Amino acid sequence: MQTTFLPKLYNWIDPIFWLYFPKNCPACGRPLRLFGANICGRCSQNLPETHFFEAPGNPIEKIFYGRLTIGAGAAAWYFHKNSALQALLFQLKYKSNKEVGLFIGKQMGSLLAASERFASIDGLVPVPLHAQALSKRGFNQAALICEGISQVWHKPVYTEAIVRNKRTNTQTKQSRAERWDNMENAFTIKDPASITGKHILLIDDVITTGATIEACGKTLLTVEGARVSVAAAAYPLK
Numbered sequence: 001m002q003t004t005f006l007p008k009l010y011n012w013i014d015p016i017f018w019l020y021f022p023k024n025c026p027a028c029g030r031p032l033r034l035f036g037a038n039i040c041g042r043c044s045q046n047l048p049e050t051h052f053f054e055a056p057g058n059p060i061e062k063i064f065y066g067r068l069t070i071g072a073g074a075a076a077w078y079f080h081k082n083s084a085l086q087a088l089l090f091q092l093k094y095k096s097n098k099e100v101g102l103f104i105g106k107q108m109g110s111l112l113a114a115s116e117r118f119a120s121i122d123g124l125v126p127v128p129l130h131a132q133a134l135s136k137r138g139f140n141q142a143a144l145i146c147e148g149i150s151q152v153w154h155k156p157v158y159t160e161a162i163v164r165n166k167r168t169n170t171q172t173k174q175s176r177a178e179r180w181d182n183m184e185n186a187f188t189i190k191d192p193a194s195i196t197g198k199h200i201l202l203i204d205d206v207i208t209t210g211a212t213i214e215a216c217g218k219t220l221l222t223v224e225g226a227r228v229s230v231a232a233a234a235y236p237l238k
């Protein structure tokens with residue numbers, strides 16, 4: 001009798017616990033009123049969507065003109081200073097708030113699932129972190145976003161396909177040539193069989209100069225029959 005009673009008890013306890021100890025919205029800090037919510041309604045509505053998933057020739061694609069051959073490119077939201085999105089990305093990257101990563105991924109998954117331009121994607125590859133950075137942070141934020149995407153848009157994630165060899169520094173104040181010197185040979189294919197002949201969607205949290213994606217994408221394109229498209233959560237407005 002207890003075994004049937006216990007799950008019911010937990011179903012009751014969770015919302016009651018929530019009532020007394022509500023979580024705060026990771027973007028604005030206000031208490032979340034909706035049980036199980038990741039972000040408050042106001043912040044969720046205020047995320048400035050780019051609509052790039054539907055727009056060929058968008059600014060993300062232009063970043064890679066003449067640098068990396070991509071099928072399609074997009075970022076989900078514009079990134080402003082002091083915005084809800086900046087707060088979310090800060091929570092994800094520096095406060096290890098994994099729920100935020102999954103939330104961002106799920107939102108991107110809905111956008112991708114609705115976009116015909118990304119319909120031929122076979123699977124996702126998160127831009128890898130260097131092993132040292134990974135052990136310091138404990139997780140790869142791009143991999144977490146991929147996990148969220150695949151929960152909504154059911155595509156496999158090839159986390160082991162490519163590795164990062166060196167810690168790189170892609171400062172915006174560097175020239176493009178300097179950044180490229182820095183990034184050359186930064187990545188190595190580890191499991192070519194998993195992505196041979198596949199159309200890969202390369203995922204990162206933010207695309208700024210594009211140097212990391214360019215280097216990672218070029219390495220992926222060395223695999224026989226591989227094609228690359230690109231998507232990120234945020235596109236910073238300059």
Ligand SMILES: [Zn+2]
Nearest residue numbers: 025028040043
């Ligand atoms: Zn909020």
